[in-house]
Amino acid sequence: MSDLQDRDKNYVAGTYSRFPVEIVKGKGSLLYDGDGSQYIDMGTGIAVNTFGACDGIWAEAVKAQLDRVQHVSNIFYSYPCVELAELLCKATGMRKVFFGNSGAEANECAIKVARKYAAERHGVDCYNIITLKNSFHGRTITTLAATGQDVFHKNFQPLTPGFAYADANDLQSVKDLASKFKTAAVMIECVQGEGGVLPLEESFVKGLYNFCVEKDILLIVDEVQTGNGRTGKLYAYMNYGIQPDLVTTAKGLGGGLPIGACIFGGKVKDVLSYGDHGSTFGGNPIAAAGAVSIIKRLDESVLDGVIKRSNYIFENLSGADGIVSVNGMGLMIGIQTEKPAKQVVTECIGRGVLCLTAKDRVRLLPALNIPFNLLEKAIEIIKQVCAR
């Protein structure tokens, strides 16, 4: 074991099962380890490095802010945070934004908003939130409760009460729960990322939206992984023709720096008032300046590029030797392989391609602008690894 890996084992909490790769630098879709070995990055730090490593435009925006001021407390006004909120609202038709630092925090905020809204409108006993089985919403005690997978709950009971789990793509199962528990909100991922990169069916999402509108149940869409251009639209819900009440996002928003956002629709825009919520680092100027540069770039031509790359991956992997199926949306792709996914990822590392897993699938989350020659090379290697 290398010295670094040895020290990691000794001093860093053992919460991650790491692959033996020590990345020291990168540029775009290429990453390098300490020995100078080069890897094509098909994971972008789990959908975080939206335009790849050390992207020039993003880095300039971040460095410019770094030379102005690194942090301003939320008791004062700050330009990057306001500019980002305005950009997000104008691009989504939504009305206000609360900034935190992670996906879990964005979801915590949405849950607080839903509870307060429902308590004021429908009574304090209307607090339940329906999420879907196989979902993932974060690691805090409350977002774990929102996560509809038992494996994550083990050893951490009791979790926050007030969550119930419906079957994905089964509207009746949502309706049954909503008639059993007084329901404040339903929270979904349009594509279940950690759950295996499984897109929800359009008829289910549309039906759910109509049901929520009719019952004044808030619809929360967790876009932590699907957001910020990943699926070929700015946000994945835009592929479904719905308008959520709350959209949460993080991962790709900052292009590599920690930032989370909870975006409020018209119904809930003023639910939170002074003292209801806060975060010391939330809306940090450097993270926000990076995010402004990311959101400004997600125009039609970048999004078209996402679709083109996505089509290339689907066309080349579907039906290939050793590949059972390919699922997902845009540049969020899950591959069911005959070999165990972990073995595929390990063999790909040996051949200079970094992929991820999601449950029993190989997961690809490349940069939205990954150069075609690198994409072709990576897909060829993935195909060869899966076939042998």
Ligand SMILES: *Cc1c(COP(=O)(O)O)cnc(C)c1O
């Ligand atoms: C990653 C993820 C989260 C949690 O985000 P953190 O930044 O790790 O807290 C929540 N929801 C979804 C859908 C995610 O993919």
